[in-house]
Amino acid sequence: MSRIELGHTADYHVHLRQGEMMELVAPTVREGGVSIAYIMPNLTPPLTDIDRVVQYQKDLQKLAPKTTFLMTFYLSKLLTPEIVAKAADENVIRGIKCYPAGVTTNSQAGVDPNDFSAFYPIFEVMQEKGLVLNLHGEKPSSHDSGEDIHVLNAELKFLPALAKLHKDFPELKIVLEHCTSKAAVDAIHELNKDLKPNEEPKVVASLTAHHLFLTIDDWAGNPVNFCKPVAKLPEDRRALLNAAVSGKPYFFFGSDSAPHDLSKKSTHVGVCAGVYTQRYAIGYVAEIFDKAGKLDKLKDFVSTFGNTFYCMDESKLVCKDKCVLVKKEVEIPDVIAFDDSKLKIAPFKPVEKLSWSTEWI
Template identity: 40%
Template sequence: MADSLTLRAPLDMHLHLRDGEMMELVTPLTAETFSGAVIMPNLVPPVDNLKRLQEYRERILAAKGDHKFDPYMTLFFRDYTEQELAEARDQIIGIKLYPAGATTNSEAGVKAIDSVEHVFKMMEEMGIPLMVHGETHGFVMDREREFLTSYRHLAEKFPKLQITMEHITTADAVSVLDEFENLRATVTLQHLIITLDDVAGGLLNPHLFCKPIAKRPEDREALLNAALEAHPKLMFGSDSAPHPRSKKECCGCAAGVFTAPLAVARLAQLFDQHSKLDNLQAFLSDNAQRLYGVNPPAKEVTVERGAFTVASAYEGHGQTVIPMHAGETLDWKISQID
């Protein structure tokens, strides 16, 4: 049983950095341990044109400090023209589709998938990946399962369009991965560990509340098994989503789990617990590099067996954010970053 592992160019393929003071606080916490991350565009206003995207990228690069880190930028899905897509193609890793009102800052999202199929066709022809928050507005535990019909429709109608099912949470979604060549997926740290019982089975834990919501034990097991085996079409995407403490510990708390500072160490512990540490490199980087064709900055992150106490809070720039596992001691830690 290995006591340490050196990971090459860890990647987070689904990340929220927010903007302003919050971005200043959380960006270095990802840039320190990851070589790159796919940046979500659901700001207010959304990142839905090239000017906003370029300006946002510059703010991220300024906030990352001296860390070797590439922000892979995305546009917020809307009814783009062919010229807009052509101009943006080389500056984005994909376009993120949100069903209207499905999650944080998604009110400007898509109301009817079939009304924007002409945009999917242009994206397919230009080789621009589509990233999807796949939920309907049905009963909360069924929303992802119900959306699988839309994934199947898109995968069949646009066979050359690369479609990422973002932050999948169900056994049904795992099974769909193998149905279509052009489907792939990301999965978060929290959905590999928790179920709905951890969120609301006792006293409500607002810092584990996210969308899509955590599901049943059998769903967690299917996700975990796919990750542990480094399913070739599955990538790590933290969906790390910081909110101020005041927005989490309140009535109507915001959806999002903040995992950026502990994700690598916690994944090492998880894979070690299941004797699958050798598969972590593929899940945390190699699959994403192959599926997206990215070449991240060279960075080696060594994790080793040893106590690591997660901070009870991350504070700075006038912000306070509570992480997952706040104040708890993990069994693996980061020992070196080169």
């Protein structure tokens, strides 16, 4: 196969930042072969009101008129059930992102993952309105509380909270974002063990491109590959890959592409967490599926399953173009620079070659 039609591809976890960085990276969503982008709300300040979300979407749409942007709120004490209901009724948001406080970029205004009860009235509204709860599934590091939590077990420690949320809100759509561990994959399988054929799952997981490639050895000492949650052990990577190519509707693509200026990655103090994959997003995933001999499963992973879960169809798109995967070699640059800007971004897998590219029809 030298050409594979992938339909209306979707990336259900995208960081496009704000200001100059937003202006530079928003157009790269389509360059990477993605039609639908689900936008994260961890701006400064975080997105917690309707007017700012509406304006942010307008800004993005102006920069990338052929990309469909789906918007989110940032779960915090600033939100109320009334605001959430109004945003849902006006189709302003498709979901709400939950960040445990302090676990990743711009998460300081996040929540305490040990107790979600204060947000149960909001979850009730979300369940009623069909909104999606997107969970950054980690507990913050803790070394002095009697429970040692660190970057390698932070996701594992979060999984009981996921199970409890599903138990308390069985009809609420929940995404465990950017899974990195075998334990997380097993938890998603367990929560869906009674799923009947053609029944839509309520609890799903998004998987990134970079976590399908990386293990702990690839980011230890390499700031380009450092992200949160961190890549883990070889058995974890194998579990992620098996999940991605499984054909199960509760695993689909969310890149967590997170651009940082090169200066914030090439520093000895405070290296920023985030891997930038957007410009070659579908190509990265195709590479890993091809090596696994599972290109026939790629369309479901990057189009069908996510779009079904988020209730997206062609009628809701700003552009009806379809993505085609093309057998065409692409060399990833060492650094991505932009005309008339001092900003530079280190891409994932710099100076390596991908066997696949994308076109639009």
